[in-house]
Amino acid sequence: MACESALPAIMDEQALLGLNPNADACYRQRALAYFEQLKESRDGWEVCAQALAKGIYGDDHVKFFCFQVLEHQIKFRHGSLTGAQQQLIRETLMKWLQLQLMGGQPEKPFIKNKAAQVLALTFVREYLTIWPKFFFDLLSLVGLNPHGLDIYLRTLMAVDAEVVDRDILHSPEETRRNTLIKDHMRESCIPALVESWYQILQTYQRSHSELTCQCLEVVGAYVSWIDLNLIANDRFVNLLLSHMSVEELREEACDCLFEIINKGMDPVDKTKLVESLSQVLQSAGFFNVEQEEDVDFLAKFSRLVNGMGQALVLSWTKLTKSGDVKVATETLQALEAKVPLLLQLLVHEDDDISANIVGFCYDYLHVLKQLLLLTDQQKNNAEAIMLAVMKKLTYDDEYNFENEGEDEAMFVEYRKQLKMLLDRLAQVSPELVLESVRRVFTSTMQGWQTARFMEVEVAIRLFYMLGEALPASHGAHFTGDGSKASALQDMMRTLISSGVSEYRHTSVTLEFFETVVRYDKFFIVEPQHIPSILMAFLDHRGLRHSSPKVRSRVAYLFSRFIKTLHSDVPFHFLNSKHMNSYIEDILSRIQDLLELAPPENGFQALLSSDDQLFMFETAGVLIVNGESPADRKQALMRSLLTPLLEAFRLLLNKLTQEGDEDRQTALADCLSHAVGFASRTSKAFSNKQTVKLCGCSEVYLDCLQTFLPALSCPVQRGALRSAVRSFLHRMIICLEEEVLPFIPAASEHMLKDCEPKDLQEFIPLISQITAKFKSQVSPFLQQIFMPLVLAIFEVLSQPAEDNDQTAALEKQMLRRSYFSFIQTIASSGMNEVMANQGAENIERVLFTIIQGAVDFPDPIAQKTCFIILSRLVELWGGKDGLVGFPDFIYKHIVPACFLAPLKTTFDLSDAQTVLALSECTLTLKMIHLRRGLEFIQFLQQEYLPSLHVSPEITQELCQVLQQPDTKVVKNYMKAFFQQAKL
Known part of the structure; x- marks a missing residue:
């Protein structure tokens, strides 16, 4: 059917078949295409409006579909609809609502919710302009018809979600619109809405409990922003309190009263409201918590009491600050009067009921903490809270220690809340807490053999x-x-x-x-x-x-x-000869826990490999920190690590011959654990107890000899390289220059067949060596520099899919690592490493730094590149610098300092970008420092005119660059580029 033509008489019945969840895929596909067709057409959606207004379809899925099409029109195309089409939507909704009043089969909740959502969207779009009588029209249509009121109340909740709900993020424009809607509602229709709620609550409290609960939820939602006097009055509150005695209504009534109490207001008025509510609840017997068996209601009631208590604490705090001593004292008395009820709820056996009152309890203790002198009653209250906390901390019989689920997790969270109470109690009365705990602890320890586990x-x-x-x-x-x-x-x-x-x-x-x-x-x-x-x-x-x-x-x-x-x-115990023998006794007792569990042995080890890491570290601490002579420490460390090394050699040999991939993975894991265990023992060494002083250098050099061959293993390269690389990081710290002979061979293996991740993790190792050993590793760095750089270039040049985010991120991280490596070399005073690479290679590297500073929208990398450029200008930019480098400064570095900040991707509202600009400015300052007036003349006569910068601005910029205060220069350059980009 052609949806762009005049209104079709009927819907595409074949397409509608696909709306059934059990329909075939081809039908579902056709239904989806039909939905898109109706959504995007100029007037095809009107067929859905017609179907709803006339009640043509009985199928729930079709009705839901029609509402979805209407929803799309209102949400995304309302502004482009003609007046007649907007009128059609209003009439459709009212006619559909009229059908609900006829008392046939009521709609399913999901249909009613979608209808309410569509009504609310229409309200939001039209209330301030063309449908100001929205609620009056709705109310006059539904009257007191329960089917109609159901839709009306759902619509009110949908309006709340669109206009009020603070959990939903709104644009500034939507926020302004929502404020106008609320203001207009307060002026025009809120009193009528409140009256309708009262009528619903009064009329249907016995016959339609579901409707009454819905209405209570609406009152609770709206009370936060409407005039409280419309709700907090005798007739309304009495009605709500009467609901507290109706089993089906009382939980919702509790929630509604909680929202009323929660409304922000003057402290004196808030105290009066809480006290009047409190008196009525007490008179009605609600404070007799022990007689109430319905725990779900009590959880809601506890939340209400918590709200009342916290409201009184807030009022007392405000009144105390304002200096209104008399009213503050009265509020404190009102607060104290709630403590017996607080204690009943806190100590209740149901944790949900107890947890809901913790906030009030915590705030009350905070009040006590601020009082200079506690009365006997207040001391008794604190003691009662202490007893309650001790009782409630106890596990119950149902707690499942072997398989902790959601209930157990909730109890752990609840215990954290109780701990907060204990901490606050200790601030109020440390003596009370100490004595209470001491009493319970001492009596329990005296009879622990016969006590239940939870008591102990x-x-x-x-x-x-x-x-x-x-x-x-x-x-x-x-x-x-x-x-x-x-x-x-x-x-x-x-x-x-x-x-x-x-x-x-x-x-x-x-x-x-x-x-x-x-x-x-x-x-x-x-x-x-x-x-x-x-x-x-x-x-x-x-x-x-x-x-x-x-x-x-x-x-x-x-x-x-x-x-x-x-x-x-103390020295006299641990460092005695007795303790030395004790250390060896401990090592022998834990020996079986330090064994590498090979993957094929089948039995369950006592400790996991993660747990064994702690055991190896412990063994290392025992050996290193004992008072034994160095040769004994060496012997102990060798006996600890030799079994690992032997197992490693065997397993590595097996891995190279293993064809099964799963077995390969298991063997590689085991080998990685072995390296990790050896590495962990080295954490025991310190500046006072070095590897050398303890005589253990040889042991760790043996480890290096054993582990390094794993780098050339043809399978499971990633896992093995990662483990050995981590070990090398530790050895650079522990063995110092003794590790240097191993670095060239290790580096050669790690640079073969590199993945981006391998390279990215290798660079920090080389940077660590560079920073630590400086000139000692200069020959090695000169040798490895270009192979490493070429390996990085090769990986970066590999093509990747446009939408492959992982590959793009890996390349970005590798690029950053590369620039970081160059920065380490430059800042370590080892300019000969780069200077000795030959003119062609130097130029190639320099161009990558210029490219990093200008072309890639990565402010972290750009900042590093400008730091490098600044450092190279300092090293090579003077009269006795690198041949040809001054020419490079004017042709490439100076343009980079202007072109990078002028890029649209260079966002000066971003903190990292501002740091990059700061380094860019320092680079210009360094050029001026090294080249002097020649640089200023170049800017004035050649470069800035080429950018069409006016002579006045050129003059100003050149004067600022000659300022000694770098802060002034940085601020000027930021303003300069902000202006240039306008």
Whole structure:
């Protein structure tokens, strides 16, 4: 059918068949094409309007389709419709609505929602101009007909979504329009709308609960921006309160009252509103929380009470700041009167109910914190909150530790909220928190053998939480004076000596180790407990626990604990001969946890490879920081790493002969782990304990000899190169110049058959070597410079698909790495590396830097390029500089400094681009410094006139460039280019 012609009498029935979800693909395709045809036609959509107005189709999918076509016209083509067509849309909607009033089969919710959306879009487009009586027309049509009111209320919610909803982003134009719509509605129709809501709520509260709930939702949505007196009056509030007693309505009534309370208003008026509502709710028995069994309602009620409480806190804060002491005191009394209800809800066994009141509780504690002196009642309130927090922190029987799902995640979040309350309580009364936790902890530890796991876990958890709740630096918990230090010390002693580490529940075990490491400074004060704690880490309680989750976490915690022992525990214990023998005992006990698990052995290792990283680091710390002589440290490190090296050689040999791709991947992973483990041991070394001082250089050089052949492995290159490259980074730090003999061969292998990612990761390695060793590596850099540059050029020149974003990003990152490498060489004072490449190669490299500064819209790379150019001008731009370079400055560098900022892609409102311009300006300043008046004359007589810059501006710019204050020059150049681009 030709949709561009006059209005067709019927719709394309064949195309409509494709709207059925079960239709064949060809029918669905035809329906989609028909939809596009109707959307884009000048008047073809009118057939859909006709179908809706006359109720021609009974099929829901066809009706929805017709509304979608109409929606498109209103949304995207309303302005281009004729007056008659706009009138047709209005009439269609009203006729369709009239059909709903006839009481036939009601429409499905998705049809009604789409109709409401179309009505709301029409309202937004036409209310301020051609349909100011939109709501009056709607109301006069529907009257009190429940089918009509259903559409009316849905339309109001759709209008709210279009005009008010703050979660939807609007353009400035839409925001202005929405403000005008709201202003006009307040003046003309809001009182009538409010009256209609009252009538609906009163008429249908018994017979149509769904309609009443819809209406309550509308009131809640609109109350934020209409005159509150229209809602917050006796007749309306009494009606809402009566709904609180109707089971089907009370949750929505609660939400509606919450929105009313939430409305911004004067603090005195807000207090009066909350108090009047509070009195009515209390009289009606809603404060008797224990007698209410409906937890869903109580969750809503808790949210309402939370809103009331927070509103009172806000009022009190404002009144206190304004100095209105009398009214502030009255508001505080009103606030205090809600605390018993707060406590009932906070301690409720349902966590949703409790979580909904946490905000009020937190704010109330903040009020107490600001008061100079607490009354006995306020102290009692704080204590009651403390008891509630301790009770609610406890896990319940249903918590699934092995397979944590959504419920468990919600409880973890809820626990975080409770921790905030505990922290705030500690600010109000640190003594209260300390004594409460101490009491619970001590009594639980005395009888942990017969206590349930959740009681033991929460007791230790509370002790753990004290560390952050009580204001003190980490160590000061035990080294400070007073009762707090001794209380925490007593509790720590009890934790270790009670035997609770034997408790058979993962939550208790984990909490035990977390707390030991949280308070590791305790061992500075009482080092005699170290042996027993080390055993707990090493045996069935920790690293040998039956739970993989516990073993994994303990591997990390053990690593932290060992580091603390070596950095903080007194000299007399750790560095004694006894401790040296103890170190070797630990190493022998963890030996099986340090084995490389080959992919074919089939049995499940105790620790994952990630966990083993911590174990290797721990072993390294034990060896390096002990008091053994260097030869003993070397022997221990060799015995730690030799099994890795032997396994590596075997596995690498297997990999080169393996044909199966999956097996190759598994072997490469294992080889990468081996390199990673060796690398991790090197983290134990420091400026005080270097590889050389510990006699371990030879061991790590052996590692390099063993690992480097993996670079030439023909399969799994990416994974192996990445692992070995990371190891080289570590060795450059640890072995210093002893690593240098290995770099040329390693570099040669890594530059063969490079991918962009390989090159990009290789450049930082070369840059690290350049920055660290400078002139020592100059011969090597001169040799590798052009092969590396050519490899980069080759990768960058490879064609890529236009829409391949990944390839484009990889090239951009590689380009940045390349420029960064050149910058490192230039800034390391090694100009001979580039200067000795031959004139043709130097020129080629220089042109890439000019290109990077001007042609690529990447401000990060442009900034680097200008830094390089500035540095090269400094090195080669003087009278005794590189032959031919001054000519290059005038032909290429000066033009780059002007052409780059003049590009349309050079966005001076972008912070990175401004930094690039800053470096560009410094390059011009450096040219002036090196070439002097000759440069100024070149700008005045040749270059700026070629850009058609006026003589006045030319003169001004040249004067500014000669200014010593670079800030003045930068500001001028920014203004110059902003003006030039207008």
